[in-house]
Amino acid sequence: MGKEILYGTVPAVIIFLLFLGVNVGPFLLFAAILFTAYFLFIKQGGNMQIGAGKSKSGSHAVKKTNISFSDIGGQERAKKELREALDFLLHKEAIEQYGIRPLKGVLLTGPPGTGKTLMAKAAANYTNSAFVAASGAQFVEMYVGVGAQRVRELFKEVKQLAEKNGQDSGIIFIDEIDVIGGKRDGQQQREYDQTLNQLLTEMDGMTTSEKPRILLVAATNRKDMLDSALLRPGRFDRHIQVDLPDKPARAQILTLHTDNKPLGLDVNLDKVAQETFGFSGAQLESVCNEAAIYAMRDESEQIMQRHFSLAIDKVMMGEMTDREASKDEKERVAIHELGHAIVSERMRPGSVSQVTLTPRGQALGYVRQNPMDDQYLYTREYMEGQIMVCLAGAVSEEIYYGGRSTGSKNDFEQALHMAQEIVQSGMSKLGIINMNYVDKASVHQEVHAIIEQLLEKTRVMLREHDAVYRYSLQVLLDSEVISGDQFREKLSEMDMVVA
Template sequence: MLKHWKELLIGGGIALLGFLAYIGYNVMPVLIVIAIGSLLLFAVKSRGHLATAGGDRHGQGRVAQQLSFDEIGGQERAKSELIEALDFIVKPEEIARFGIRPLKGILLTGPPGTGKTLLAKAAARYTDSIYVAASGSEFVEMYVGVGAGRIRDLFKSARQKAAKAGKNSAVVFIDEIDVIGGKRDGGQHREYDQTLNQLLTEMDGIHTSESPRILIMAATNRKEMLDPALLRPGRFDRHIGVELPDKKGREHILGIHARNKPLHADVELSRVAEESFGFSGAQLESVMNEAAIYAMREEEQEISHRHLSSAIDKVMMGEKTDREATREERERVAIHELGHAITAELVRPGSVSTVALSPRGQALGYVRHQPQQDQYLYTAEFLEGQIMIALSGAAAEEIFYGSRSTGSRGDFDQAMNIVRTMVESGLTELGIVDRSMMTPDSWAKISSTMLDKLMQQTKQLLLGHRQLFLRALDILLTEENLSGDRFRELMREEPVSA
């Protein structure tokens, strides 16, 4: 009946417009308004089904690629927690015997590039499930109700595709869930609040006994921003941290990405893992890829450690640039970097990997440090040593030129951040204080006191190594690179002046 009424209204409208045009009435404005309204209506309807239609474009609804947990390195703890949770789907008889309620949702948290999406794909393969993926940004629109409709379509698509493929379960993965799952402030009703409400409703509607089962997985690097209703048990039951890999994990990841690459026999991945402290899995993959590019560019048959070191520098700071600098500027940059290197070797023996004068990214020169072992707890003495290393570039410039340059700006930012960490950790003369108790004047006073004291100590440390500065300066200006081993050899050969 409704369909006939629509036809009658459309036909009557067309007849009315024709009659008005016949009697001389200007119907063009009316036609323009009707055309714009029709386009808007079409856009809302077509975009309302984007979550389903976009699934074919972005890999939604496909069985996950041949990716297993064995092919994901550096996340042993996260993998074991996730596998335990997935066993609730794989072993339904066993969990029924213990009266365990299967998990509805698993939240993966951690920095970007640590493998959260890869873990979700491996989870789909482990459970022999359909894998349906979406990004949080796909559900946010200016049109009210569109995001909520896409949430409904996403879960509906997962059930339909699992049934069509003859699967007993489906994994729905939402990346960057903080986009739609942020805390509700109780203020003006917003579009993404409706989207979050719909997601909560869908999760409550997941019945663990129905077939196909739905397991929702999500990823975020800002867990603290998520709404508490989303994090409570019965929705995201398990929260799994996917952190940056340690040295053993980095070596495992490098080995995975080196399988299809011709490495030189002298390459030691353990050494590369040491030099890439703080790298994520994505960055390590980029290191291996960039090293292969360097080898191909030089028409080498194998990837050597030299290519891997250059790749680490590129991932950290960017590609080499073609900046032309005057000799005076090059000398100042070299003195600055040698100040960092000498202080680092005195404070942390064996920590310098490379001293370079070649411009890379925004840096005119750099010192790459090689930590002896991964460290996660720091004492006041250690952090003061880090501040001295950061200030030593400016200290070296003052010793040789009597003034500083703008090249120390980033070093000072780093030193200020370390001071802030020390204050918030109760490692300064202020004792244990709350951050909210610190006024701008208080921050300025403690920072000035600590940095001035450590700057004087750094100058005194460097004053006895003027001859080492001059000898290393000649090598840097000529060769532009000084390896850590050669630099330490210069330190051993050069007598310290009084």
């Protein structure tokens, strides 16, 4: 009614002013400016309200991909647990028969690059459910000031989407949930607390709506940062650890990522899997991609084993650098790396994959070790062997140059860390200790004693390998690389001579 009066009054006033001979041009210009500003304000405000539960693209609804659980290498236990949680959405009659309460939330935890987000995408395909996704970064970027409202509308959106598509279940995926689900310690901004409280409320309210039934799937690299109220049963009922892949899983992942690539006859993916201990799924995918790039650079029709070797080095150490060392410095680096290689082979035969002088990242040279088997528990004997490998570079420099260089700094840091692990694990002379109640000087003295003892053992071992040093040094200076097999062959020759 007010608008009609306004629309009738304004033209009448303008006609009256014209009749009196008043110049209405400035008034019309001012009115046009006001109308434009008002129109833009209304439009912007409307967008803010309409987009309350939406992303920049307009909605959190995600188009389903072709990714399935079979496309994810390894993680068999994690996939089984997630599929079971999703089955509760599919087989409602069966769970009612056993009196099972449907799961409300599934938390995927583990290191970066292990496939948590990929598993969430596979979950969208596994069930005929409405699927919406958001990330912690989006909450911070978009929801500042109105976080609780945005959480409400995120849940509202998935319900509306399920009803629109005739689906009786929905899945919400929140990546990096630690951004909004962090521990409440009283020091946080109140807005973050309100956002988390609203998320907890929505999860508690899921069971009040039988149709559509909502399952919240979240992923994080930092489970330790999440609030305990979020982790308790009844909210995130199932915590699924998505670990780094073991050797069989790495081989499976490599097979998946090389399915569309022309592999040479000499390629052994089991060997590549063995040499990539500790690599995540994302890193393995990068190894396959980089190997293909190296093959393209060489104008090779197929990807060969040497390309995979270069790719592993790149992912592990970084790209080759243009730093050109002097002849004396190259010889010193070669002596240093050969020390690492000799002790590594003596402590664990077959462990050296290659020794190279090619600078990568911050390293002027390096030894790539080849773990024979995945290992997660370590004895004192094993730890001491690894410490000796770390110390061997500096000891080699002492034997042939009479002193050490700054190139041993990182080696010493690793050696000290492992010696401290021996002490903290109760494998030293100090016995089982609580680090909070032991004098730091006593710990330092024990660590120092372990290092000094192993330094002497390393010196004795390396002094017996002069022939291996001289042969391998010349090979390295000529070609900048010596393979593990070639290096082991020389060690075997020396053993035969000694025998």
